[in-house]
Amino acid sequence: MNVEVPNYVERGPIHDVWWIPLKVRTDSRGWLVELFRQDLLDPKHHPVMAYVSMTRPGVTRGPHEHREQTDYFCFLGPSDFEVYLWDARKTSPTHGAKEVRRVGASAPYALLVPPGVVHAYKNVGSVEGLVFNAANRLYAGWLRQDPVDEIRHEQDPHSPYQVA
Numbered sequence: 024m025n026v027e028v029p030n031y032v033e034r035g036p037i038h039d040v041w042w043i044p045l046k047v048r049t050d051s052r053g054w055l056v057e058l059f060r061q062d063l064l065d066p067k068h069h070p071v072m073a074y075v076s077m078t079r080p081g082v083t084r085g086p087h088e089h090r091e092q093t094d095y096f097c098f099l100g101p102s103d104f105e106v107y108l109w110d111a112r113k114t115s116p117t118h119g120a121k122e123v124r125r126v127g128a129s130a131p132y133a134l135l136v137p138p139g140v141v142h143a144y145k146n147v148g149s150v151e152g153l154v155f156n157a158a159n160r161l162y163a164g165w166l167r168q169d170p171v172d173e174i175r176h177e178q179d180p181h182s183p184y185q186v187a
């Protein structure tokens with residue numbers, strides 16, 4: 024299937040990372056926001072599972088990277104996150120590039136992170152923050168029988184991937 028990149032998708036300094044503004048549709052009842060559409064992403068990124076996590080103010084998750092998994096994060100509040108990305112793919116045209124961006128309640132975005140792009144996010148707001156993720160690989164494989172596809176950098180004091 025040929026998927027054209029819509030013009031509202033924003034690209035940063037890292038090849039194949041997509042920032043997708045989330046349109047929050049508000050009315051008198053509250054709001055609704057689409058998180059994922061099959062017609063937006065290349066089928067190789069289509070999710071096979073989803074989860075939501077809550078991160079307390081001041082707390083960081085990551086840095087992590089995946090060997091095969093593409094993450095599709097949605098930052099929609101109620102807090103703000105500082106997202107850190109580093110391109111660790113040796114064959115990437117943007118190898119070594121870094122991006123830091125603030126998203127969440129003040130700027131709702133989905134974020135497509137391909138394998139080999141190291142990622143971390145810190146709750147920089149004052150309330151609990153939710154992050155939704157729809158990944159294209161099952162965590163720990165079918166029926167949770169495989170090793171987790173994850174390289175964790177947060178315990179390595181010599182890691183080049185540091186969150187301020």
Ligand SMILES: Cc1cn([C@H]2C[C@H](O)[C@@H](COP(=O)(O)OP(=O)(O)O[C@H]3O[C@@H](C)C(=O)[C@@H](O)[C@H]3O)O2)c(=O)[nH]c1=O
Nearest residue numbers: 074076084085086087088094142143144156161162173
């Ligand atoms: C990611 C995940 C975790 N878990 C479990 C494992 C553990 O008991 C608990 C918390 O998981 P973790 O410690 O791996 O959570 P965390 O360190 O927040 O891991 C996440 O970090 C961010 C930065 C990412 O990039 C994600 O892809 C994922 O790696 O939830 C699942 O059951 N399913 C899942 O899909």
